[in-house]
Amino acid sequence: MNKGAMTYPKPQGVSVRGQSMDAVDLHDKVVHPSEDGRPRSPLESLSKKYNRNEREIRRLRNSVSFQLGLHLTNAFRKPWKLLFLPLSFPIHALMLGLKRIGKRSFSEEILPLNSKERKNCIVLFPTNGVGFGHFTRMYAVARALRKQDSELEIVFFTPMPTLHVLYSDDFPTYHLAGRYKHASMTATEWNGLVEDMLHLVFEAHRPKWFMFDGAYPYRGMLNAIASQPDMGKWWMKRGSLKKNKTIPVDSASFFDGFIIPGDEKIVGNDNEHIVSPIRVFDYEEVWSREYSRSRLSVPVDSKIVYVQLGAGRINEIEDMVQHVLDALFQFPEVYVVLGESMLGARLEVKHDRLRIIRDYPNSLYCRGFDASVQAGGYNSYHEMRAFGIPTLFIPNTETGMDDQLSRCMGAEGEGWGLVYMPSEGDNLNSKIRKLFSIVPQRHTESNGANSVPKILGIDKLLK
Numbered sequence: 265m266n267k268g269a270m271t272y273p274k275p276q277g278v279s280v281r282g283q284s285m286d287a288v289d290l291h292d293k294v295v296h297p298s299e300d301g302r303p304r305s306p307l308e309s310l311s312k313k314y315n316r317n318e319r320e321i322r323r324l325r326n327s328v329s330f331q332l333g334l335h336l337t338n339a340f341r342k343p344w345k346l347l348f349l350p351l352s353f354p355i356h357a358l359m360l361g362l363k364r365i366g367k368r369s370f371s372e373e374i375l376p377l378n379s380k381e382r383k384n385c386i387v388l389f390p391t392n393g394v395g396f397g398h399f400t401r402m403y404a405v406a407r408a409l410r411k412q413d414s415e416l417e418i419v420f421f422t423p424m425p426t427l428h429v430l431y432s433d434d435f436p437t438y439h440l441a442g443r444y445k446h447a448s449m450t451a452t453e454w455n456g457l458v459e460d461m462l463h464l465v466f467e468a469h470r471p472k473w474f475m476f477d478g479a480y481p482y483r484g485m486l487n488a489i490a491s492q493p494d495m496g497k498w499w500m501k502r503g504s505l506k507k508n509k510t511i512p513v514d515s516a517s518f519f520d521g522f523i524i525p526g527d528e529k530i531v532g533n534d535n536e537h538i539v540s541p542i543r544v545f546d547y548e549e550v551w552s553r554e555y556s557r558s559r560l561s562v563p564v565d566s567k568i569v570y571v572q573l574g575a576g577r578i579n580e581i582e583d584m585v586q587h588v589l590d591a592l593f594q595f596p597e598v599y600v601v602l603g604e605s606m607l608g609a610r611l612e613v614k615h616d617r618l619r620i621i622r623d624y625p626n627s628l629y630c631r632g633f634d635a636s637v638q639a640g641g642y643n644s645y646h647e648m649r650a651f652g653i654p655t656l657f658i659p660n661t662e663t664g665m666d667d668q669l670s671r672c673m674g675a676e677g678e679g680w681g682l683v684y685m686p687s688e689g690d691n692l693n694s695k696i697r698k699l700f701s702i703v704p705q706r707h708t709e710s711n712g713a714n715s716v717p718k719i720l721g722i723d724k725l726l727k
Contacts, residue, residue, distance in 0.1 A: 332353075384415060385472060391422070412717040656699045
């Protein structure tokens with residue numbers, strides 16, 4: 265039985281146009297093809313409609329309004345409970361609120377669907393963070409899985425808008441816009457969409473594995489995977505979460521295992537697999553120094569500094585970008601390559617020695633850079649570390665879950681990076697001068713994405 269799932273008996277004799285389900289003639293004319301291409305019988309179509317209705321009924325019964333109304337109704341049915349209603353009602357409302365924010369376990373009844381033969385397929389679900397962290401790790405894992413098993417079907421389901429990246433690599437992709445892209449959509453409604461769409465994906469592809477990369481597991485996703493009792497369920501999650509941030513208390517019970525991409529000061533727990541930092545490309549796979557500079561149209565003998573201060577969707581970064589550019593252009597030999605995130609607005613800056621790239625992944629250019637100024641997200645930190653690029657970090661302290669400051673302090677300890685904190689009175693010009701004095705040093709560490717196939721057992725299937 266799947267972890268986190270509960271079962272309850274399925275009603276018998278559901279009627280279809282006046283007939284019981286058992287009485288439906290399986291030789292009747294079919295109207296829909298099944299997921300494997302063969303004609304779908306009326307019983308199969310009815311079963312799918314029944315499952316959809318079950319999910320909708322469950323969502324309605326677990327809504328706050330229904331539960332509060334049920335509490336009042338029960339009190340009126342048993343009048344002695346009315347005496348305690350002034351006390352029991354606010355307590356019940358508080359308990360429901362704690363469930364909604366993940367402080368208490370969510371005891372939902374999830375109906376496991378009928379088991380079918382699983383295909384050699386994995387569904388990857390990178391959530392949409394403030395940047396590309398979750399997406400990039402899943403993209404790196406997908407590339408590693410394809411190298412290990414070229415016959416493996418790799419399917420993406422994501423709220424990230426950068427679908428062209430996946431399509432260019434021939435990864436089939438399903439997209440659902442994030443909740444706040446929809447007008448006046450509640451969390452319950454959006455989670456219902458997630459659950460229903462994932463059910464369709466699971467029905468169509470029948471994957472052996474599912475992997476989620478995100479800091480906060482969605483309730484709709486948890487409900488969907490709970491209905492798949494024989495599908496391997498994995499959660500890739502960072503270890504560098506802020507101490508004041510929490511996740512739903514019951515979320516871990518829905519997964520068979522956890523993969524922790526390497527970061528600063530990580531200690532693994534039971535059923536957690538810690539791998540090396542995950543990158544899309546290794547040093548040997550990115551463009552050469554000469555080719556990168558040719559594409560950027562900068563002199564081969566110039567000093568190039570790469571600047572990327574985040575997606576610009578947490579707080580405004582234009583002022584800090586301009587501040588950094590002004591400081592860098594005081595050095596006449598410096599050219600600046602400004603990485604403009606595809607998730608943020610276009611930056612209105614210009615200079616004769618400025619080149620702007622709105623590309624992905626920008627790590628392809630890394631061998632052409634002499635130094636960098638970064639925000640301190642997971643991907644940029646470990647790419648700069650692996651490629652040996654001296655970096656000045658300006659940690660974004662406004663992120664919801666990621667502790668960038670803690671991560672970036674590790675670069676100072678290793679001697680290849682610096683941390684600039686304007687709130688602490690740091691001087692940017694002196695930091696940049698010190699940055700240019702750092703001797704580049706590559707940290708040759710294996711790519712954690714290459715460890716994932718073995719953890720999932722995919723490499724065993726090929727032997």
